[in-house]
Amino acid sequence: MTAAPVQPGDAAAARAGSYPKGVARRQEILTRAIEVFAAKGLEGTSLRAIAEAIGVSHAALLHYFPSREELLIEVLKANETRFNATDAERDPTEIVGIMTNAAHRNVGIPGMVSLYSSMLAGSIEEGKEYSREYFSGRFERLRAKLVSRIQIGQAAGTVRTDLDPEALAALVIAASDGLQVQWLLDPKVDIAGSLELLDVILAPAQEKK
Amino acid sequence: MTAAPVQPGDAAAARAGSYPKGVARRQEILTRAIEVFAAKGLEGTSLRAIAEAIGVSHAALLHYFPSREELLIEVLKANETRFNATDAERDPTEIVGIMTNAAHRNVGIPGMVSLYSSMLAGSIEEGKEYSREYFSGRFERLRAKLVSRIQIGQAAGTVRTDLDPEALAALVIAASDGLQVQWLLDPKVDIAGSLELLDVILAPAQEKK
DNA sequence: GTCTATAGGGCGATAGAC
């Protein structure tokens, strides 16, 4: 890692096109790919179809990304990063709200939910180690983020202290993921309405009549 | 459609092999297919691979099932039916317990969870109307079943009455689905532990100290 | 009725020309 590569730790980016020109082109392809997925979803997204929509050959795509799998995961990563900045600005005691917000952002671009779900389902299978690593890491990261917020809430007295933060974090994430898919299949499913029920779990013993 | 077809409404079964011999053979293939998926998951399940594992040609499979998609959905349906009988016997006031039970049954056969998730993700895409219809119907059915149990609980005073049964049902299902996938990616996720938190939502205002 | 054999078109991936 010498002259002008990208971030030292970014193995995927370094694998091909590690120098200025290549990096720029890679970014451009990624950006265009996100647009394509957002608009059309995963429907018939062969390497050839993606390449055509972008205006290159499918072999050119494979010059920048070692496989279809890695290209698609990079699209998810880029889309995730794009929104993470927003979350940091939010009230650090929010727990369900942060997921509701994310869920609504996602269903606004159904293609991304479709891509996310498909890659997640695929990541369980053998031979999809790259996907598996991404999703393992993503869930780990997301749970840690929520656990931290839950603990802040517990210390502040706004969240019941008799609940396991890890179990709660996993639950909130699972509910958010699951509701997005149900909503895509049937828009009468009320994502926010269902997620808000989780606030009932969080609230300390209430002085309810 | 003349002599001895199966149930008139069962379009999928009627499409091919509508006669006693064919129906039996179809069932046999389905049973074998379930075993294959349970053991190996969705990994490399081309029609040819499934056919080989069962011991027939891939064309023979297509004689009984009009497409790979429909075969796979039939596998899910058969697997679902297999367990539905068990649920009917359970305590009719159970809500979270019924899902915890189902979730644990599922993670015992990871291949089925993998198949389920993949087909569910795929069902969102265009051209997968058969899958979409199955999952729409399944979620509708499942929500209705839970709504009924929730309403019984509300009438009996064991469930808070200020919660929307529909929203609650969708939440419980979403959480169960999402947790199964998280568990497959990271076994330290405690499915039952997380789902049990939902019981806190259900309980009426407690006389907690 | 049940199944085998075969053909068409698309896929991801690779090799090598320019």
Place this chain on the structure above:
DNA sequence: GTCTATCGCCCTATAGAC
């Protein structure tokens, strides 16, 4: 750095043997 050509595999469809 990007392309064309090609490989082996896949799903689907169909003709016709038994």
